[in-house]
Amino acid sequence: MDISRERLDEILLEHAYDAASLIAILQSVQEEAGYLPYPALLHIADQLRVPMARLHSLGTFYKAFSLEPTGKHTVCLCMGIACHIRGGQQVMEKLQRNLHVAVGGTTADRKFTLETVRCLGCCSLAPVMRVDEHIHGRMNQSRAVEILQDY
Amino acid sequence: MAVTNYILVCGGTGCESAKADAIYQNLIHASQTEGVSETVQIVKTGCFGFCEQGPIVKILPEDSFYVQVKPEDAEEIIKEHVVKGREVKRLLYNKDNSKKHAKVEDIQFYQKQFRIVLRNCGFINPEDINEYIAREGYAALEKVLFEMTPDDIISELKVSGLKGRGGAGFPTWLKWKFTKDIDDPVKYVVCNADEGDPGAYMDRSTLEGDPHSVLEAMTIAGYTTGANKGYIYIRAEYPLAINRLKLAMEQAREYGLLGENILDSGFSFDVDIRLGAGAFVCGEETALLTSLEGNRGMPKPRPPFPAVKGLWDQPTVINNVETWANIPVIILRGGEWFAKIGTEDSKGTKVFALTGKIRNSGLVEVPMGTTLREIIFDIGGGIANDKEFKAVQTGGPSGGVITKEYLDTPIDYFHLQELGSMMGSGGMIVMDEDDCIVDVTKFYLGFTVDESCGKCSPCRVGGRTLYNILDRITKGKGEMDDIDKMRSVGHAMTKASLCGLGQTAPNPILSTLRYFEKEYHAHIKDKKCPSGKCKELISYYILADKCIGCAACARKCPVAAITGERRKIHRIDQDLCVKCGICYETCKFDAIYVG
Numbered sequence: 001m002d003i004s005r006e007r008l009d010e011i012l013l014e015h016a017y018d019a020a021s022l023i024a025i026l027q028s029v030q031e032e033a034g035y036l037p038y039p040a041l042l043h044i045a046d047q048l049r050v051p052m053a054r055l056h057s058l059g060t061f062y063k064a065f066s067l068e069p070t071g072k073h074t075v076c077l078c079m080g081i082a083c084h085i086r087g088g089q090q091v092m093e094k095l096q097r098n099l100h101v102a103v104g105g106t107t108a109d110r111k112f113t114l115e116t117v118r119c120l121g122c123c124s125l126a127p128v129m130r131v132d133e134h135i136h137g138r139m140n141q142s143r144a145v146e147i148l149q150d151y
Numbered sequence: 152m153a154v155t156n157y158i159l160v161c162g163g164t165g166c167e168s169a170k171a172d173a174i175y176q177n178l179i180h181a182s183q184t185e186g187v188s189e190t191v192q193i194v195k196t197g198c199f200g201f202c203e204q205g206p207i208v209k210i211l212p213e214d215s216f217y218v219q220v221k222p223e224d225a226e227e228i229i230k231e232h233v234v235k236g237r238e239v240k241r242l243l244y245n246k247d248n249s250k251k252h253a254k255v256e257d258i259q260f261y262q263k264q265f266r267i268v269l270r271n272c273g274f275i276n277p278e279d280i281n282e283y284i285a286r287e288g289y290a291a292l293e294k295v296l297f298e299m300t301p302d303d304i305i306s307e308l309k310v311s312g313l314k315g316r317g318g319a320g321f322p323t324w325l326k327w328k329f330t331k332d333i334d335d336p337v338k339y340v341v342c343n344a345d346e347g348d349p350g351a352y353m354d355r356s357t358l359e360g361d362p363h364s365v366l367e368a369m370t371i372a373g374y375t376t377g378a379n380k381g382y383i384y385i386r387a388e389y390p391l392a393i394n395r396l397k398l399a400m401e402q403a404r405e406y407g408l409l410g411e412n413i414l415d416s417g418f419s420f421d422v423d424i425r426l427g428a429g430a431f432v433c434g435e436e437t438a439l440l441t442s443l444e445g446n447r448g449m450p451k452p453r454p455p456f457p458a459v460k461g462l463w464d465q466p467t468v469i470n471n472v473e474t475w476a477n478i479p480v481i482i483l484r485g486g487e488w489f490a491k492i493g494t495e496d497s498k499g500t501k502v503f504a505l506t507g508k509i510r511n512s513g514l515v516e517v518p519m520g521t522t523l524r525e526i527i528f529d530i531g532g533g534i535a536n537d538k539e540f541k542a543v544q545t546g547g548p549s550g551g552v553i554t555k556e557y558l559d560t561p562i563d564y565f566h567l568q569e570l571g572s573m574m575g576s577g578g579m580i581v582m583d584e585d586d587c588i589v590d591v592t593k594f595y596l597g598f599t600v601d602e603s604c605g606k607c608s609p610c611r612v613g614g615r616t617l618y619n620i621l622d623r624i625t626k627g628k629g630e631m632d633d634i635d636k637m638r639s640v641g642h643a644m645t646k647a648s649l650c651g652l653g654q655t656a657p658n659p660i661l662s663t664l665r666y667f668e669k670e671y672h673a674h675i676k677d678k679k680c681p682s683g684k685c686k687e688l689i690s691y692y693i694l695a696d697k698c699i700g701c702a703a704c705a706r707k708c709p710v711a712a713i714t715g716e717r718r719k720i721h722r723i724d725q726d727l728c729v730k731c732g733i734c735y736e737t738c739k740f741d742a743i744y745v746g
Contacts, residue, residue, distance in 0.1 A: 027426060058447060063429030064387055065428065081350045118598060124203050128168075142733070
């Protein structure tokens, strides 16, 4: 597991072992481990006395969660309407070809996970690509590829 | 030494992404090396709204408006403007390129705007509570705590005519009154900051630029309805807004404006932040509350309404960020003042996020009743690259399109609905002649299908059916009776879906069929996409009279479909071409033709 049991207990304590904060707890785990490891979910279910089905239902419902390990960097293309009409779709298709992954997939070398988001709210910079926390605006196919070469 | 110059640097997400922070740091550094650090005050503010021209730096008292500033310009700004008192002309905004001084009020983008919600954005440092207080911040809270009863507040809101800005437009006073009238010791106040409409970002900018206005308003609602606890449900995709909110909460607690016994009035109220985990449907109020409780964010049937039975089944006032930001102003200046702004049907102002093929994209706040023409052509500066206006989409995935003939319609809740669109949260996406209506409609349906929570079948199955039909049409496999099929499925979804998401999901189709049925026919009958957008229906060609044989496109082509000798005309092998469009993007001579 990519997160220690001790750390999990600390996270649970930060949220007072309250099942109403389940989403916030899972967000912390996702942030630190990069995904929701199955043993971690088992431990949380056990400690909070909630059925595993509920954790699974949250893990699959919200886009922020992943049940599979993700790559070192997350490349997130904005698929909002402003980016769409300024050519975001073509940039995404280019990255899919270059990285050999589908949306939601991780490259074989575990370097990049390719994701999409529905609007980052900086539409004047459309099309927008976010790599980890960094936002790159006014993308086109060639620039997107160049930017990823720096990682 | 007295401060003689104020330098305001835009710190909104748009400008931050374009290195506004480096500009800010460089300005501070340059002011120190030039020895003027005591006479200039450098402040990072919220969004100026004029995102197209970002990053923006404004200097007071001269009111110089510098646009598209780069980090390396900082030194020149300090050396020339601050030390020598000479404006850096090359950075000033002026459209006609006259060297005339461009004051903010001379800029057409701002002339027709009227700012209530965005009153502090771009004026104050959102990370300093003192600046908010200096602009009448928390004065409304003080007024209600010591001079007004809950009934006074509700009648003031009633007079103001304020309606919820989240989309549905429900009268705010009535919501508050429902909750207030229930006798229950535990009630909640919730701020809906789960802004999800693609192309709408007014809530994010408000929280980034003026977080205290929302905290103040929520506390006022707590006092009015008898709630002591509030939650802000905000998208995790908005890290800057989240940090500024957290800082604002800390500072407000320190000043006794939030927490126990606020301003010694005996009233206590505190706020917590919850981060959305990426589900559009959580913008629907009952789904948001279910998510706050730690569950899958699925909507519930209404009634009971949240105002009566909301979070953990307790009465809950839930309003959207923009609605909250109006409240302190209404309390201070009075409901009557507010009601004078706008139209008979809709009072006050509305913030729109103007994006797409528009020259000046950005955030604009205008009185209700302003026409689309004024927003798009006067404020927005018209269509980018001198193309022809085709339509404007309002209301996001729940809304519809409005065409040229209706540009003079005054915008309010009533008129937009009459045209088959809606206000929604205020996204305004401008499309030009190159945009394909069927493709854009498919985009919106793809969005709602993706985001449907799956609880009720009209939305889950209906949405998918509509998407499949549209997909077929954009691939040239549509049939004429598809149009009637879409209408009938659409009407069924409108009637039978559980929540707003499903009920409004067919709107983009119904509205585009109303104005652009011919474009659907072109896709179905002629198997042509008149705007050249739908991949399966177009081909890329090289224009012989423009190609100079530089081979730039051939080098980029991923499938080696472009061949030709150097300095001679190239050609594209249509059997190999995957229509990725990189040749079109690469060619500097407009030699690639899409048809």
